[in-house]
Amino acid sequence: MHAAMSRAWLIGAGPGDVELMTLKATRALAQADVVLVDDLVNPDVLQFARADALVIYVGKRGGHPSTPQAGIVAQMLAHLRAGRSVARLKGGDPFVFGRGGEELQALQAAGIDADVINGITAGIAAPAAIGIPVTHRDHAQGVVFVTGHSAGSGEPDWAALVATRMTLVIYMGMRRLSDIVAALLAAGMNADTPCAAIESATRPEQRHALARLGEFADTVSRAGLGSPAIVVIGGVASLALARHAPMKTLSVGVGCRLHTSAEQIETAVRAALGSHTFDEISTIASIDSKAHEAGLLEFCARHALPIALFSREQIAAIPVAEPSAAAREHLGVDGVCEPCALLGAANVSAGSAASAASAASAVPNAQLLVRKTAHAGVTVAIASIIARTEHEPTTHDTEKQDLP
CATH class of the missing domain: 3.40.1010.10 (Tetrapyrrole methylase, N-terminal domain)
Known part of the structure; x- marks a missing residue:
């Protein structure tokens, strides 16, 4: 034939x-x-x-x-x-x-x-799978498909791509993601540019990670994402950031010495967060003697996080699994980070207008996700709000049920 x-x-x-x-x-x-x-x-x-x-x-x-x-x-x-x-x-x-x-x-x-x-092509389907249109009149007048696989002489002209102000959709870029992010930042792309990585798009095992460019590589690494994946960089990714915005359900309790720097607190909190992100944090909580601690205040301002402060009496009312002799000697309590994390989560659960006293009574609505960890003298614990189910009765409902 x-x-x-x-x-x-x-x-x-x-x-x-x-x-x-x-x-x-x-x-x-x-x-x-x-x-x-x-x-x-x-x-x-x-x-x-x-x-x-x-x-x-x-x-x-x-x-x-x-x-x-x-x-x-x-x-x-x-x-x-x-x-x-x-x-x-x-x-x-x-x-x-x-x-x-x-x-x-x-x-x-x-x-x-x-x-x-x-x-x-995955460059269109993967973004769409998490609600990202690769073009949008409010965000990008075009899209550039580019491979991230090459290095050296085959490296894309990242500066030229940044100058287009178009959506960048990167194929085969996961192994070199840190290098790509560094090149884009060096080329003048704003560190706050929204980004997304979508692994195994449209498949049952699909996963994704969302972050700003400055934290993107670290976020993807912590999430454990790998190939095959598509990377989207540009304003359109904010549409997924809005649609898939993580619930702010974490309360981070922080204990630190006097004159601890914001960088030391940042390192300790990042280590404790693990696979969680700063976007999930609802509040930072500590003892009220830290009301004017410059490093803690700077850290909170850097991430636009509110700080909740609690008295020794409120903290002492929360049992600590492993009491600290040092904390007892200096502050009169068995520990700071774990009780404050629980109190902070309970405060959010009770509502922003709730008093610290009512927050303490609401601690059963919070649970520790990460017990005390210590880094360079900074102790961190993380608590989460326990969401009440739709059919779970409130205290008021229970009282009504008890009525004859």
Whole structure:
């Protein structure tokens, strides 16, 4: 059989969700004798292939061992020259960072025509999956798709990209995210620029992280996100920041010596937060003798966090699992950070207008998430508000139920 009698397709399988694959793609896949599949293609799309089709996995995935591009082309040509129809199945769109252009050129050079069937690219689908439009009249007049995989001579001109003021959608950028963020900041991008990273978009295991540019790399690292993922940088990401804004349910109790710097407090709080973010903090809480502690006040101002202060009597009313002899000697209480974290959370639960006394009585509505941790003389504990369920009776409801 001559090569002219065989047929080739370059097919985009879409971002992951099988239902986002096009009808044209499923019809072409059903005709192919041979299917060469990329690593990032959802295996479930192979349900549209013929039962007797030869499926060959030729993974191309950043950061992982992959089949050489020349080897993939050689396999395609061998099957086509043997008279078999070949579908080259790629994640997303074959012409968006999928090397589809290279494969089309190689097929054409061999005298073989190929049909290109577009797919929904992850650069559009991933942002959309968490409510981010890549263009928006209020935020960006355009979008730039760029690879973050290259370094050295292949490095994108980040300064030029920053100057466009367009949305940046970065493919294959997770391994170099810290370098990319540093390059954008060095090029003059504002540290408050909203950012998002979306891993395994449109799949059941989809996860994402949201942060401002200055904290983005650290936030993504703490969240443990990895490839495959899409990074979105620009004002449009604020729409996801609004839609997915974390609930401010954390109260951070802080104990510190006199003249402790804001940087020391910052380091201790970041370490205690772990996978949580500053956006989840509702209040910072401490003993009232810290009302004029410059480092603590500067730290709170830096992050626009309110500070709640509690008296020794209120703090002493909250039991501490591991009493501190030093705290008892200097302050007359068994500990500061844990009681203050609980009192601060209870204060939020009771409402901003509630008195500290009513907050103390509401401590059962709070729970410790992180027990006392110490860094360079700063102690930190974190408590969370226990959300009352819709059917959980309030004290007032209980009183009414007790009435005859």
